[in-house]
Amino acid sequence: MNRKNRIIFHIDMNSFYASVEQAYDPSLKGKAIAIAGNPKERRGILVTCSYEARAKGVYTTMSVWEAKRKCPEIILLPPNFERYRIASKAMFDILRSYTPLVEPVSIDEGYMDVSEMNLSGNAVNLAESIQNRLIRELDLPSSIGIAPNKFLAKTASNMKKPMGITVLRKRELPERLWNLPVIEMHGVGESTSNKLAELGIKTIGDLATIQTGVLKERLGKIGLRLSERANGIDDRPVDPTSVFDTKSVGNSTTLPYDETDPTELNKVILKLSKKVASRLEAKNLAGQSINIHIRDADWKNKTRSKTVQNRIFEEREIYQLAKDLFHSTWNGEAIRLLGVTVNNVQDKGDYVEQLSIFNFEEHAKEEPILKLVEQLQDKFGKEAIKRGIKLKKNPSLESKTSFSKDFLDDHK
Incomplete structure (x- = not known):
């Protein structure tokens, strides 16, 4: 089909975490609720809040203490990641019942290409059907943008919330x-x-x-x-296979208080590096660049990255690279948040390590092993023995966090 005739939907679930909690416990409906971290620490920042809370001036990323000041009656709930993953999967199952051309982009939003469906010229009716099913079957509200491409559909879905359906044409x-x-x-x-x-x-x-x-x-x-x-130009297709592309694995934390002690900051970087390494191991991934995210006490953000020659996945290397990046950037200001991310990741088995004057000796030591493998394969067949067998990792708590795209594992 001509790209000019595409009909793309962007489905955006409204206040998803809060809506899931209200669907799970109907007594919360109509009340100001928010999902937050530990309210006893400053890291208690709102992940999302209900529209009732927003009407009182509460918004996402607001600190818990400020939310309580603006809305004393607000109900604070800890995040229930598994509950949200189940709801997300059910939501995408509904979308796929209309077309296989569904691309999840986060736990609560995705694209649909309905260009090939027989819509009788009225895409709004289909959007209403989807929206009503999400309410009827899951008790979850959504907004849907309808447009000829992904960018305009995403823009349209943001124009009316909650429970909006918006058509946006390029000429408009x-x-x-x-x-x-x-x-x-x-x-x-x-x-x-x-x-x-x-x-x-x-x-x-x-x-x-x-x-x-x-x-x-x-x-x-x-x-x-x-x-x-x-100018409304966006030729990106709706790609259901994009769920197989994990581009980065990272972890961040808001510190209990503004920190200036280098030793304590190094401890935080080490803790983050351990979590990132554990998640990479759980997913059998490695990357080739590392990123450090710094937010100071004045909420100013800095990010620095470094690309290395060979794959990164071990805790020790992640920590050393992240620590060096941090100290080459940090000017001694009080730190509020730190994050460590390994980027450009792919399956370990897909990497080809580059030889250099620093690692050729390591590979030379492996030469006798490689020759033995070749001899056994010549004698018993190629399938008799393989080097570097790729085992499917069992998901762990480290690999299933809420704010990354780990939820996409549910769609593979």
């Missing part, structure tokens, strides 16, 4: 989007917004109409991509 962009501040555009964060502001780009319309040469010089390929999005 000048009227409906271009007057909005550029930071409201999907894919533009605070850092990118600041860079765009330096170029005089304040609205989405400014981004859509500026000369692309200026954007490319300042932001490279990302700038050109953002310009295309602002």
